[in-house]
Amino acid sequence: MRFLLLVKATEGSEAAMLPSDELIAEMMRYNEALVKAGVLVDGGGLLPSATGVRITWDGGGKKVTEGPFDRSGLISGFWLLQVKSREEALEWAMRCPNPSGSGWGEIELRQLAEAEDLTENEELIQQEAALKARLEQQRGS
Known part of the structure; x- marks a missing residue:
């Protein structure tokens, strides 16, 4: 089972305030524990929304809006x-340091949908499996 642990933005992260060395060290210890346990697939931080864009569909086409966003x-x-279960994912989430460093912070745990969760069409499920296999092969190269 795959889960995303999402770090919610704060005023500081949106203002591009750098985390303290202490927080980075604490996060590195957490990341090392995830790697040692073999449960970390990927992770990273995002630049403030001022550097991003949103693409929306309004019924008549696509619209691009430059950040920053609310x-x-x-x-x-x-x-x-x-991980093997939702409970294991929650255990790892509970071990996460407060990503804001102190005070207010929030993370969200969400399970990723697999092809079987989205369709009963076996052909589409097999196509998704084939794409995942190609992606793994590319990563190995």
Whole structure:
């Protein structure tokens, strides 16, 4: 099972304030524990929304909007975990240091949908499996 651990944006992350060396060291210890346990697939931080764009569909086409965006709902970082259960993912989430360093902080744990969760069409499920296999092969190269 794959889960995303999403770090919610703060005023500081949106203002491009750098984390303290202490917080980076604490996050590195957490990352090392995830790697040692074999559950970390990927992770990283995101630049402030001022550097991003949003693409929206309005019924008549696509629209591109430059950031910054309202902070509510924004993500400033993530971990992608591969674990055996929701409970294991929650255990790892509970071990996460406060990503803001102190005071207010929030992370969200969400399970990734697999092809079988989205369709019963076996052909589409097999296509998704083939794409994943090609991606793994490319990563190995």
